Every structure is written in structure tokens, then in C-alpha cells.
Amino acid sequence: MPNPLLEMNGLPPFHAIRPEHVEPAIDTVLAENRAAIAHLLQQGAFCWDTLLAPLEALDDRLSRTWSPVSHLNAVMNSDELRAAYNACLPKLSAYATELGQNEDLYRALQSVRDGAEYERLSIAQRKHLDNLLRDFRLSGVTLPPEQKARFKAASEELSQATARFEEHLLDATNGWHVLITDAQRLAGIPASSQAMMRQAARREGQDGWRIGLDFPSYFAVMTHADDRALREELYTAYSTRASDQGPQAGRWDNGPVMERILALRHELAQLLGFASHAEHSLATKMAETPQQVLGFLRDLATRSLTMAQGELEEIAAYAREQHGQAELAVWDINYYAEKLRRHKYDLSQEDLKPWFSADRVVAGMFEVVQRLFGLDIREVTGVQTWHEDVRFYDIFDSAGSLRGRFYLDLYARPKKRGGAWMDECIRARRLPDGTRQTPVAYLTCNFTPPLDGKPALLSHDEVQTLFHEFGHGLHHMLTRIEVAGVAGISGVAWDAVELPSQFLEHWCWQRAALDLFARHHETGEPLPQELFDKMWAARNFQAGMQMVRQLEFALFDFRLYLEYDPQQGGRIQQILDEVRAEVAVVRPPHYNRFQHGFAHIFSGGYSAGYYSYKWAEVLASDAFARFEEEGVFNRATGLAFMEAILEQGGAREPMELFVEFRGREPSIDALLRHSGMAG
Structure with a gap:
């Protein structure tokens, strides 16, 4: 029986992929990769063309085989697909660890690094090789045999534990x-x-x-x-989803899973010589020390806590005086905050929805990036997708060159993971025949779908979410780098990877940008100036509370991994309670188990890295400030951002690229001003 996962030349054939194809395809690719690597290492001398280029091709084939499987598991989950997906996780983990601990391969790569050819390599090739050697060390290549074996076993168990966390959360949400x-x-x-x-x-x-x-x-x-x-x-x-509390208590409890994830990450970090997973995490980030991260977060907390406390007191006073609600419970806060927003600004989130029909917002977003970067985005029909709602697009630059392609999956449905994200389908790279492999992205959201023949209407928050994910997509698709390991978002320090996404959100607030798409879905009239003025006035409504909430998440995450002690366990609730006492203004009830659903840090890529959102927000705000100075649709400024940030991928250090665009290192002033905290 032919296996579509093994016969992919172009885009994934989603209609043909079945759960029974998954494990045989992965087994085949892993076996062929192992044999190919063994053959490569039999050469006497090594160079880019005989070692790194073939390794990239092997990695690309595995990535392209696994990508549609991983994606389908997130957007069209089923018992059969989940079983196939889970069966492959330990195999992929074992392969990755085995590769990362292959001393012969490490020595071969080091010989290229030490050889005369190194200086003749491109900047991107050198960066990729240096990253590879670093990652080998972070995979335990220099460990003695017994510790290597333990590293491999712990890595496999960790991949299964993080998948179990995600499954528990999905099942509890659906259940x-x-x-x-x-x-x-x-x-x-x-x-x-x-x-x-x-x-x-x-x-x-x-x-x-x-x-x-x-x-x-x-x-x-x-x-x-x-x-x-x-x-x-x-x-x-x-x-209380996926916890020991609430209406589903104990059914999909992530408590033991979280403890195991913490223990395994700590053990892996210690095997590599780090004191904690937090220090291990920073080995590939812009931030250099745990103290720098904690200082950054606590400085922001100091600047925002008083403002946040005042905002909560304002809601409580409003609920008490206008609605007779003597005591605010946590389930009252959003409700009365929305009423207060309407009371203060004569504006509700619902008031704006008629002006943000999904199709028009998508078209307007494309027009925004056309004006900024000279891009032409065209829908392509007849492409196989996983659901009838999914659409597919090509991106062309001003010279008419195809730069990238993407799937757009906007709406919530059963068996689809919550949240919004961008993921890689195909990465950019230079092929052996000299052509460029066009990068392809998945852009996924969970908006309310169209109902009863009426268009889907988005809240302004959802408009920002869409722009955010598209910013990630542009970073992946517009890359000029042709070494896959540092093209697009690959190889970008995790605390800089949110820069393009948060940067693009700023256009959701600009009148000149909104005029391109904010039109009433029935009458076609543009967003009235009066409504825009209210929206702008309410922009920083509860910005202090939003800031400290993000700081609560970031401090909890970082302290959890920094302070882990095998003798005491994770102390998860204790650390969360301490962080809330330090920075939170809202104190949830004793049964709240927010942490059991905090997928970012347990099953996503943000462990000891959630601070990255705020770190990158400083970069994004300061980058946008240049557009405030030179014009929000200044094409020269847009092209400068595209060339310095979006096109360079991970080929150079993010601070170097930021300075190239901004002319100096980042300043926190723009973030404070945009958040209403200046001065």
C-alpha cells in the first residue's frame, strides 16, 4: 500500500493521510536517516557539501514527514491519530538524542569548524554550524556513557509527558x-x-x-x-481543567504530569552541568542570567503594580456603587470591567465587532503588509486542506517572486486545540539543484465561526491575535536565508522570536490601517471617527492589570524552573501563591488550578521562557516607535524592517539585527508609553 507521507514532493496530501500511515512512515524515514548518516561518516575528510548539506536534507525530509502529522493531531484530533502520534514520540526523541550524542558526527562537524573552509562559509552557514555544535553539547555529546544513556531515557520520557499534559488539557476542555x-x-x-x-x-x-x-x-x-x-x-x-479540583476532579489530572516534567527537565539540566532548567533554558536566549530575567520582570512589576491596584479598586467601586455588588468574586471581574468600559468610554467589545468581519480583516491585513513591505498575497484554490474552512495563499514580493505560502485556519471547532499559533509546514532552504525551497506556514486561530449565513465577526482583541500570528508567519516566510537551520524563525533566540508578531499588532490601532478593513459588515461604512476615538481612549483600559497578569505568569514559570529541588518536588502551588502575593492584584479561590492548563510552559516551548513575551514586547514597541517617527506606512522604513528583521532569520544575533534597524539598542520607554505607564 503506498504511503502518502513517504511520497511528498510538494504540499502535504491531507486527504490521503490516515493514522495507519504515520508509524510506518516515521520508522522508514528514521531507518533511512540512520543509514545515511553512518554512510556520511565513513568519509575521510568533511566539508559543507559532503556533511552539512546532506544532513540538512535528511533533517528536512523527517521534518516534512512529521509536520502534517503533528499539525493534524492539533487541529483534527482523533483517538486513532493520537495513538499513532504518541507511538512515534519516543522514536523521534530517541533519534534526536542519539543524533545529538553521536561523537563521530560531533567530531566531524568540529573538523569543519576548525578547518580552512570555515572562513569561506557564508554568515548563515557559520551561524548554523556554531549552533549545531552548541546543540550537540546541550544534547550531552560529551557525557560519559552511563550519563548519556540516562539523558536519552529522560528525554524520551519527557516527550511523552509533555504530550500527555496536552492531551489531558484537550480532553478536559472537550469533556x-x-x-x-x-x-x-x-x-x-x-x-x-x-x-x-x-x-x-x-x-x-x-x-x-x-x-x-x-x-x-x-x-x-x-x-x-x-x-x-x-x-x-x-x-x-x-x-480547574485537568486538575484534582472542580467538576472533573481527578479525571485528567495534570498534577503528577507536571511534577514529572519538572523533575525530568531539572535532571537533564543537571546532567549537562547547569544548576537548573532555567539556566539551561538561557543557553539559547538573548537574556544571559536568571538574575537579569528576574530583575527585568520585577522592574516592570514595580512600574505597574500601583496602576493595577487602582484599576481593580475602580472596578470594585463601580460594581458596588452602580450595581449594588458588595463583594467582587473573580467571576465578576471581567463582567463588571466590561460594564465599566461601557460606562467610561461608552464602548463595549461587542460594539466593534460589526466593523470587523473576518474576511474583510484578512484582506485588510494583506493590504497593510502590501503597503509596508510591497507584498502581494493571492488566494490559491484547489489545494488539499484538512477542513473545508481552511484557505491557502501565496505571497509574492514587489519583484513578483514567490516568497512563501500559507494555510489559514481561523475558526474554533471540536477536536481542535485551543489558542492561536503559527507553525512550520516547510522550511526555506537551497536545494541541490540550486533552486530555493519555498517556505510554507500553518496559521491557526480559534475564532467564532460564521453562523446562519452571516459572516464571522471578530472582536478587536481577535483582530490583534490574527495580526500577531501573521507576524510570526511573515518571519518564517519572508526569510532570505537559505540554510534551513537559521532560516525564518529557526535558530532565532526564543526571547526575540515574538518581535515580528508583537510588532505587527500595532497596526490594529492605527487609523490609516483600520480604514483599509474596518467597515460595517452590512452597510460597508467605515469605522466612525467617534467609535475610533472611544477605542483609542480605551486602549489602555486595565493595562496595569494585564501587565501584572503577564508578569505573574512569567515569574511563576521562571521561579518554578529556577528553584526546583528534587528533595521538595515542584512546590508548584506554593511558588504560584508566593508570586501572586508579590505581583498579582486578583487573588483566585483556593480551588483554582490555572497551572494545570498552562500549556505554554509544560507542553509548549516556553518553559523558563514565558518572560520572552514581555522581553520581545520591549523590542516590538521600540521598533514600532520608528514608524511613529517616520510614518506608519513609510515604505522605506517598512523595507528596512523587512531587510533587517524578517529576512535575516536566525543567521545573526537578534541584538545586532535590532541595532541595524533602530540605530541603537532597545529602550523600554516606548513600551511604557504604549501601555499608558510613561512617567
Whole structure:
């Protein structure tokens, strides 16, 4: 039987891929890669063309085989696919560790580094080789045999544990719902959200409104539902997902999984000679020491805590004086904050939605990057996708060259992982025949889908999310680097990788940009100036509370990995409580288990790196400040950003690239000004 995963020349044949194809394909590619590497190492002398170029080709084939599988597991999850995916994780982990601990390969690469050819290599080739040698050391290549074996076993177990964390969270999110049959209980919830809930009920053959823990449903209830008991019920279910508390207590409990992940990451770090996983994590980041990270986060906390406390007191006073709500519970905060926003600015998040139909926002976003970078983005039909909602596009530059391609999957649905992300489908590289492999991206969001023949309408927050992910996509697709290991987002320090994404969000606030797409979905009229003025006035509404919430997450993450002690275990709740006492203004109830759903740091790539969001926000705000000075659609400035940041990938150090664009090192002033904290 032919295996589509082994016959891919172009884009993944999603219609043909079945769970039973996955394990045989991975087994085949891993076996062929092992044989090819053994053959490569039989050469006497090594150079780029005889060693690094063939290694890149082997890595590319494995990446292209696994990428559609990993992606389908996230966006079209099923029991059969999950089983196939999980069966491959230990095999992939074992291969990666085995490769990283191959002393013959390490010595061969070191011989290229030490040889005369090194100086003749391009900047990107040298950076890739230096990164490879660093990563070999971080894979334990210099460890004695017994420790190598332990490193390999722990790495395999870690890959399985992080997958289990993600599965527990997905199952817990899908595993709870409430069916509402009394329409009065939905008072306050926008009609569009109610329609989505009714559609969810119909899909299950039920009469009424089905509310689950997918983010669009949860957000609609917490922000708008007048029924306080319903808000509490949803808050309790959402904040206890995958934990030992709440309505699903113990069913998919991530508690033991988190402890195991912490223990394994600590052990791996110590095997490599680091004191903690936090120090291990910084080996590939811009920040140099744990003290630098903690100092950065605590400095921001000092600047924002008083503002955040004042904002919470303002909500409490408003709820008490205007609505007779004597005590604020956590499930009241978003609800009364939204009412306060309307009271202060005569503006609700719902008020803006009619001006942000999804199709128009997408087209407007393309127009924004056309004006900034000279890009032409065209939809391509007839491409195989995994769901009927998914669309596919090509990106051409001003010279008419194809620069990248991407899939766009905008809407929430069952069996799809929550959140929004960009991932690599195909990476840019120079092929043996001299042509360039065009990079391809997956762009995934979880917005409320179109209902009853009406277009999908986005909140302004969702518009920013879309721009954010597209910024990541541009970083991946516009790269001029042709060495895969440092092309696009590959090889970019993790605390700099959010720069392009957060940078692009700024255009969601610019009148000149909004005029390209903010039009009423029924009348076509542009966003009224009065509404824009209200939106701008409300821009930093609760910016202090948002800041300290992110700092809470970042400090918790970093301290969790920095202070891990095998004798005491993770002390997860204790550290979270201490961080909240230091920087939080909202204190959740005792049963809240936020950490059990904190996928970024347990199953994503952000362990001891969540601070990166704020770190990169400093870079993004300061980069955008140059556009404020020179014009938000100044093409010369846009091209300068594209050339210095988007096209260079990980071929040079991020600080060097930032200075090339900005003319100096980053300053925190723009972030404070954009957050309403200047002075």
C-alpha cells in the first residue's frame, strides 16, 4: 500500500493521510536517516557539501514527514491519530538524542569548524554550524556513557509527558459542557454568541444552548452573562481543567504530569552541568542570567503594580456603587470591567465587532503588509486542506517572486486545540539543484465561526491575535536565508522570536490601517471617527492589570524552573501563591488550578521562557516607535524592517539585527508609553 507521507514532493496530501500511515512512515524515514548518516561518516575528510548539506536534507525530509502529522493531531484530533502520534514520540526523541550524542558526527562537524573552509562559509552557514555544535553539547555529546544513556531515557520520557499534559488539557476542555434550556439564563450574552451555543447544541442533537470550555464560549459568558451563578459555574469548570479540583476532579489530572516534567527537565539540566532548567533554558536566549530575567520582570512589576491596584479598586467601586455588588468574586471581574468600559468610554467589545468581519480583516491585513513591505498575497484554490474552512495563499514580493505560502485556519471547532499559533509546514532552504525551497506556514486561530449565513465577526482583541500570528508567519516566510537551520524563525533566540508578531499588532490601532478593513459588515461604512476615538481612549483600559497578569505568569514559570529541588518536588502551588502575593492584584479561590492548563510552559516551548513575551514586547514597541517617527506606512522604513528583521532569520544575533534597524539598542520607554505607564 503506498504511503502518502513517504511520497511528498510538494504540499502535504491531507486527504490521503490516515493514522495507519504515520508509524510506518516515521520508522522508514528514521531507518533511512540512520543509514545515511553512518554512510556520511565513513568519509575521510568533511566539508559543507559532503556533511552539512546532506544532513540538512535528511533533517528536512523527517521534518516534512512529521509536520502534517503533528499539525493534524492539533487541529483534527482523533483517538486513532493520537495513538499513532504518541507511538512515534519516543522514536523521534530517541533519534534526536542519539543524533545529538553521536561523537563521530560531533567530531566531524568540529573538523569543519576548525578547518580552512570555515572562513569561506557564508554568515548563515557559520551561524548554523556554531549552533549545531552548541546543540550537540546541550544534547550531552560529551557525557560519559552511563550519563548519556540516562539523558536519552529522560528525554524520551519527557516527550511523552509533555504530550500527555496536552492531551489531558484537550480532553478536559472537550469533556465538560452545560446545556441551558431557559433563555433567560443567557441574558446579556451577545446574540452571535448565543447562536454559536445553539448551533453547538444542535450538533449534539440537543434542544437549547450548549456552552463548553472552548474560549469563545467561555469568554462570552465571563464577559457578558448577567447570570452570576452561570459565570461562577463556568469559571469553576474552566479554572480547574485537568486538575484534582472542580467538576472533573481527578479525571485528567495534570498534577503528577507536571511534577514529572519538572523533575525530568531539572535532571537533564543537571546532567549537562547547569544548576537548573532555567539556566539551561538561557543557553539559547538573548537574556544571559536568571538574575537579569528576574530583575527585568520585577522592574516592570514595580512600574505597574500601583496602576493595577487602582484599576481593580475602580472596578470594585463601580460594581458596588452602580450595581449594588458588595463583594467582587473573580467571576465578576471581567463582567463588571466590561460594564465599566461601557460606562467610561461608552464602548463595549461587542460594539466593534460589526466593523470587523473576518474576511474583510484578512484582506485588510494583506493590504497593510502590501503597503509596508510591497507584498502581494493571492488566494490559491484547489489545494488539499484538512477542513473545508481552511484557505491557502501565496505571497509574492514587489519583484513578483514567490516568497512563501500559507494555510489559514481561523475558526474554533471540536477536536481542535485551543489558542492561536503559527507553525512550520516547510522550511526555506537551497536545494541541490540550486533552486530555493519555498517556505510554507500553518496559521491557526480559534475564532467564532460564521453562523446562519452571516459572516464571522471578530472582536478587536481577535483582530490583534490574527495580526500577531501573521507576524510570526511573515518571519518564517519572508526569510532570505537559505540554510534551513537559521532560516525564518529557526535558530532565532526564543526571547526575540515574538518581535515580528508583537510588532505587527500595532497596526490594529492605527487609523490609516483600520480604514483599509474596518467597515460595517452590512452597510460597508467605515469605522466612525467617534467609535475610533472611544477605542483609542480605551486602549489602555486595565493595562496595569494585564501587565501584572503577564508578569505573574512569567515569574511563576521562571521561579518554578529556577528553584526546583528534587528533595521538595515542584512546590508548584506554593511558588504560584508566593508570586501572586508579590505581583498579582486578583487573588483566585483556593480551588483554582490555572497551572494545570498552562500549556505554554509544560507542553509548549516556553518553559523558563514565558518572560520572552514581555522581553520581545520591549523590542516590538521600540521598533514600532520608528514608524511613529517616520510614518506608519513609510515604505522605506517598512523595507528596512523587512531587510533587517524578517529576512535575516536566525543567521545573526537578534541584538545586532535590532541595532541595524533602530540605530541603537532597545529602550523600554516606548513600551511604557504604549501601555499608558510613561512617567
